[in-house]
Amino acid sequence: MRSSLNQLENFVLWGLFFATTVYGHIALKVAATQTAGSELKRIMLTLQNVWGWTAMLSWTLSGLLWVAVISRNSVITANSISSLRYGLVAAAAWLFLHEAVQGRQWLGLLLVVSGIWLSAR
Numbered sequence: 001m002r003s004s005l006n007q008l009e010n011f012v013l014w015g016l017f018f019a020t021t022v023y024g025h026i027a028l029k030v031a032a033t034q035t036a037g038s039e040l041k042r043i044m045l046t047l048q049n050v051w052g053w054t055a056m057l058s059w060t061l062s063g064l065l066w067v068a069v070i071s072r073n074s075v076i077t078a079n080s081i082s083s084l085r086y087g088l089v090a091a092a093a094w095l096f097l098h099e100a101v102q103g104r105q106w107l108g109l110l111l112v113v114s115g116i117w118l119s120a121r
Contacts, residue, residue, distance in 0.1 A: 006072075013068050014081065018088055020062035025089045026096055027055035080119040086112055 031051035035042045046052040070078045087109045093099040101109075 010069075010072055013065060013072070017062055017065040017069055017082070018085060020058045020065060021085045022088045022092050024055045024058040024062060026092050027051045027058065029093070029097060031055060077120070080116050083112055083116055 028046070028051070031046040031049040032042060034049060034051065035045035037045070047056075066078075066082075069082075073081075090101055090105065090109055094101050
């Protein structure tokens, strides 16, 4: 029973880590595209935008979750699994921002996921 609970806790931690990381990327992109001007002005305005603030808060929470994840897993395993965020961010950008994903990018994502699968075995 305790082993099943530990596995469930680990799964939930990973899920929250991925959710906060992906949200942070998408929210920051939304905030950045809602502002205009030079890069410095865009950065400053992004930090005044609710999307920018929630992205920063999300990444802060993601960092705290990362501490919990690496306390339960080896750094090598955790780092390998966390690479799934590249595919998840791409999927979220495609789904929510309607960004185009080219064939070479899909192939790259497939290779990343394949590498994660191989390293986890």
